[in-house]
Amino acid sequence: MQFASGPDPTDLLTLPWSTPLEKWPREKLVSLPRGISRHVVRFVRIGGIVYAIKEISQGLAEHEYEQLRELARLSIPVVQAVGVVANRFTPEGEPLDAALVTKHLRFSLPYRALFSRRIDPDLEPKLLDALAELLVRLHLAGFAWKDCSLSNTLFRRDAGALAAYLVDAETGELRESLSNGQRWQDLEIVETNVAGELLDLQMSGMLPESIDPLETAISVVQRYEKLWDLLTEPQTVGDEEWWRIEQRLRKLNELGYDVAQIQVSEHADNPRIMVQTQVVDAGHHRRRLFSLTGIDVQENQARRILNDLDTYRSQAVMPGTDVDEDTVAHHYVTDVYDPVIEAIPGDLRDKLEPAEVFHEVLEHRWFLSESMGREVSMADATRSYVDTVLRYRPDEKAFLDSSLMGVGSLDDDGALDDFSERAAAGEDTGPW
Known part of the structure; x- marks a missing residue:
């Protein structure tokens, strides 16, 4: 065994x-919970860490392992590849397929789990936006997925939005860049796959009647095209219109993208200037927050925390004083962020990841202040949030739902078998 x-x-x-x-x-x-898979997939927990293991041919396992590692190096959101177990044999000497081992993405959910719980009325646009953005980021990096689908994606909450992570890369290829034809091949695949997956949800009674699977699948491509054009389309400006370039750069930063350089091309017979921005990988706010505070979170979560940090700076620092940004950020983490996270009772810490809890406390504080007509402290808002909101949320660190497991998924104490029997009989199966 290797x-x-x-x-x-x-x-x-x-x-x-x-x-x-x-x-x-x-x-x-x-x-x-997991998506639909062509291969046998199992989850194991060792030393508090959950691993996903997929049985697959050695060639595909090694290829996917390398692709996941390379994409992670490029800061693309993917599951963490741990290793490949090859040259497996039974005690009788029968050869077995290799096994690809990845770490399960904590606080993540497959699309079927999100639809089954239906706690977000705006689930569809958030899900489709996340999938479209993931595909854009992959294409900017030169990765042709060739099997883009909701089933091959995991989703994590990101300050009210969703962040998408690539799970399955066995058919993908990483190149220096992609042609338009290669990009469009991926778009045709994602449109077909998403339509089929939504039709399956519709047949299962999980999709609202107002959602048309085919139109929704087409909208993924439309969302992709809109973002792709914003990130890559050349822009022509006049001599006195450089403010438009600044406007575009700010818009890119707001979306979480940095700009590595600006290429300017001016032609003698055309007094206007075409500016081609070269966009590097996303994560502008995430990188900035990490450099200031050491807090590593999702992009929208980072944007939300940075906005609150700016408010804290304007309120906590006396006008006219010269306090550097790093010092203010240190005080913010000590005085604002850490006390909220530390106030979460131990038995509730698996409900949501810490950064999402902090985001929801900020939202909860705003609503409390609006309803009371006065400023509510973070301490009071945290206590109210824990008692009235967080305590009643299902755990997302390891969300279990037998109706989503697929064939062969197991539970250590047999609870899922009982769950399935009661669900099939129409009995109440609890808040999940």
Whole structure:
């Protein structure tokens, strides 16, 4: 047996690799919601870390491992590749497929889980925006996905929006750049796949009647085109219109993108100047927040925290004083951010990831202040949020729902079997 070098292969070596994945003992497995897969997929927990294991041919496993590692190096949101287990044999000497090991993305949910719970009335546009942006980022990096779908994507909450992560890269190819034809091939695939997935949800009764699967799938391509044009389309300006370039750069920063350089081309027979912005990877606000505070969060969460940091700076720093941004950020983390996170009771910390809790506390504080007609302190807003909102939310760190598991998903204590039987009989199965 060979194990590709990874951060923590020692614990993983204790798993029953000489047994086909579909026959692994249930005490080794944990149940988590997942999308539709062509391969056998299982989840295991070792040392508090959940790993996803996919049984696949050695060539595809090694290819996907390398693709995921390279995309992560380019700061593309993907699951973390841990290793490949190859040359597997049963005790009888029968060869087995290789296994790709990745870390499960904490606080993430597949699209079926999001639709089943339906706690967000604006779920569809957020989901489609996230998928379209992920595809744009992949194409800017030169990655042709070739199997773009909701099933191959995981979603995490991002300050009220959703952030999309690539899960399956076995068919993808990373190149220096993509032609328009290669990009359009991906767009045709995503339109077909999303339409099929939404039709499946419709047949399952999870899709609202107002949502047309085909029109919604087409809208993914429209969202992609709008963002792609904004990021890549050349802009022509006159001699006195350089403010329009500044306006565009600010818009790109607002969307989370940085600009590496500006290429200017001026032709003798045309007094106007065409400016081609060269966009680098997204994460403008995330990188800025991390450099100031050491807090590593999603892009929209970072934008929300930075906005509150700016408000804190204007209120906490006396006019005319010269206090550098790093010092203000340090005080903000100590006086504002950390107290909110530390105030969350231990039994509620699996409800949402910390940055999303902080975002919701800020929103909760605003609504409380509006209703009371006065400024509500962060401490009071945090206590109110914990008691009236967070306590009643389902856990998202490891959300379980047997109706989403697919064939072969297991639960250590058999609770899912009981859940399925009661759900099929029409009995109340609780808040999930």
